[in-house]
Amino acid sequence: MSTITRIDQFDVIYSANKFSPRIGLISAGKFVATLVFYPNGQSLPSDTVKNNQFMLFYHLDDFQNVRELLETEKNIYLLWNGPTGENTIQTAQEPVGAGIEVKAA
Numbered sequence: 001m002s003t004i005t006r007i008d009q010f011d012v013i014y015s016a017n018k019f020s021p022r023i024g025l026i027s028a029g030k031f032v033a034t035l036v037f038y039p040n041g042q043s044l045p046s047d048t049v050k051n052n053q054f055m056l057f058y059h060l061d062d063f064q065n066v067r068e069l070l071e072t073e074k075n076i077y078l079l080w081n082g083p084t085g086e087n088t089i090q091t092a093q094e095p096v097g098a099g100i101e102v103k104a105a
Contacts, residue, residue, distance in 0.1 A: 007076040037063045046083045054080050
């Protein structure tokens with residue numbers, strides 16, 4: 001079963017030592033997902049749910065693209081289709097030529 005969640009805020013977590021960079025996704029004041037970025041070329045685990053949060057796995061090459069998407073678009077959603085489905089961070093539909101949307105600070 002698919003779940004779609006509007007993302008209101010995000011939190012960048014860049015830890016020292018053994019922890020991978022992460023981006024926490026927040027909806028209605030609650031953390032709902034963590035995006036975990038593994039070294040390029042490393043095998044990624046399957047997306048999963050841990051402690052009632054969706055866990056999506058990407059390579060470090062994707063970090064800047066994901067962060068830019070979260071920083072510039074107003075309407076961002078998390079679509080969850082399960083560990084074997086396609087799970088996405090996506091924008092809402094918008095007209096062609098609408099330009100770059102920028103969230104208010």
